[in-house]
Amino acid sequence: MKDKILQQLSEIRPEFDFKESSNFIAEGLLDSFDVVQLVAALDEHYNISIDGMDIIPENFSSIDSILAILIKNGVKNELKIQE
Amino acid sequence: MNLKFKNKRISGILTVLPEKEIKFEDELDNYNFSKSQSMKLKLVMGYDKRRVIKEGTTCSDLCIFGLNYLFEKNLLKKEDIDAMVLVTQSPDYFMPPTSHVIHGKLDLKQDMVCMDINQGCSGYIVGLNQAFMLLEQEEINKVVLLNADILSQKVSNRDRNSNPIIGDGASITIIENDNNNTNIFGAVKVDGTGAEALIIPAGAFKMPSSNETSELKEDQSGNLRSLDNLKMKGDEVFNFVQREVPPMIENLLQKSGYNKDDIDYYLFHQPNRFMLRKLADKIGVPYAKMPDNIVENFGNASGVSVPTAITYNLGDTxxxxxxxxxxxxxxxxxxxxxxxxxxxxxxxxxxxNYK
Structure with missing residues (x-):
């Protein structure tokens, strides 16, 4: 699941290495329009609709925060299932 | 605040759009963003074509063109207009009111109410509320509501935040008394602490335009705009809409006694496709009931976007x-x-189309 998120981030901003960043927003890897594109991609891939209230930069600042938002919006935590 | 009206109806809606069309792709070189990045955004946000005025055309021109069309087609008689309300944020002048300019050019009767209201994206609903209130007067039987904006003139063409969505246009809505015995349920809310979320900082009395205010400056994201240009804090506006609009609709449905499935169409302001689909998801209505195709076809002309959504999507129906x-x-x-x-x-x- 984390790999899928990384793949989608790379498709939006291929010039950045998201694995090396601790905060995508603060470090300038994503802006608000990138977040919109990411939400649209995640909505489509997981067949969900991330709540508009959750679309704030802090929720898209790291892989873990994105994972948390996906789970909050109904995506099953595949990582937990694998454990 | 909740509002309620009875025995009033909308009897006609006309949208007037300028003929000049700008395509999103034609402006990609203006922006400090890669073309591929902007093209991906186009799909999500619904950017495509927008209608803008030619330099020199004013809100009064668009309104007069539309009113003359109605007079010529015998769909409206001058002598029947008891009140005319223009909602705009791009008046011809600071003074006099643009509604009065229109009144004079059309030689309308003196015995009527005529006023401008400064409102933007919610301007159609605010204007309808005003019209319904005017119709409570014994001598007012027909109100002409004009919505018009030409804000493309105030947006920097190097601002990808705002430029791709802004269109121009006008609409004319006729509202009158009727013995239909049906209720109209309304809600209106305001939060002036967010006044700077959408603002044209310079050009009025607080900060008159000058060489300094016309200087383009780059923001953190790479957009260029001056203090004379429209500035939109996109994140703030998006979050405000997602936070405030769904509960307003739910409360209004509750007040009206209807449930959400009873509503045939949700005709909302048209900021962009992404925002509208998020609203539809949150409120729980199918996309087919909430048209979101105005930005992609015509651009967002502020308060004119709702009547444009109505005339374009429902029209003859x-x-x-x-x-x-x-x-x-x-x-x-x-x-x-x-x-x-x-x-x-x-x-x-x-x-x-305006010609």
Whole structure:
């Protein structure tokens, strides 16, 4: 699941290495329009609709925060299932 | 605040759009963003074509063109207009009111109410509320509501945040008394602490335009705009809309006694496709009931976007049929407002080009 998120981030901003960043927003890897594109991609891939209230930069600042938002919006935590 | 009206109807809607069309792709070189990045955004946000005025055309020109069209087609008689309300944020002048300029050029009667209202994205709902209130007066039987904006003139063409969505246009809505015995339910809210979320900082009395205010400056994201240009804090506006609009609609539905499935169409302000689909998901209505195709075809002309959504998507259908609709506007102010009412066999519901 984390790999899928990384793949989608790379498709939006291929010039950045998201694995090396601790905060995508603060470090300038994503802006608000990138977040919109990411939400649209995640909505489509997981067949969900991330709540508009959750679309704030802090929720898209790291892989873990994105994972948390996906789970909050109904995506099953595949990582937990694998454990 | 909740509002309620009775025995009033919308009898006709006309949208007037300028003929000049700009394509999103044609402006990609203006922006400090890669073309591929912008093209991906186009799909999500619904950017495509927008209509803008040619330099020199004013809001009064668009309104007069539309009113003359109605007079010539015998869809409206000058002598029947008891009140005329223009909602705009791009008046011809600071003074006099643009509604009065229109009144003079059309030689309308003196015995009438005529006023401008400064409102933006929620301006259609605010204008309808004003019209319904005017119709409570014994001597007022027909109100002409004009919505018009030409804000493309105030947006930097190097600002990808705002430029791709802004269009120009005008609409004319006829509202009158009727013995239909039906209720109209309204809600209106305001939060002036968000006044700077959508603002043109310079050009009025607080900060008159000068060489300094016309200087383009780059923001953190790479957009260039001056203090004379429209500035939109996109994140703030998006979050405000997602936070405030769904509960307003739910409360209004509850007040009206209708449930969300009873509503045939949700005719909302058209900021962009992404925002509208998120609203539809949150409120729990299918996308087919909430048209989101105005930005991609014409651009967002502020308060004109709701009547454009009506005339473009329903058009002739509304001349022959009756629908229960929920309309909503939200944006500059910050202001947000909604109405639930029946639209029943309008006399006209058209979209025409300004020539």
């Amino acid at each position: 509304l001349v022959n049929e009756s629908f229960l609709v929920c309309m909503a506007g939200f944006g500059t102010g910050l202001n947000w407002a909604a109405l639930i009412m029946r639209m029943d066999k309008l006399m006209f519901c058209e979209l025409i």
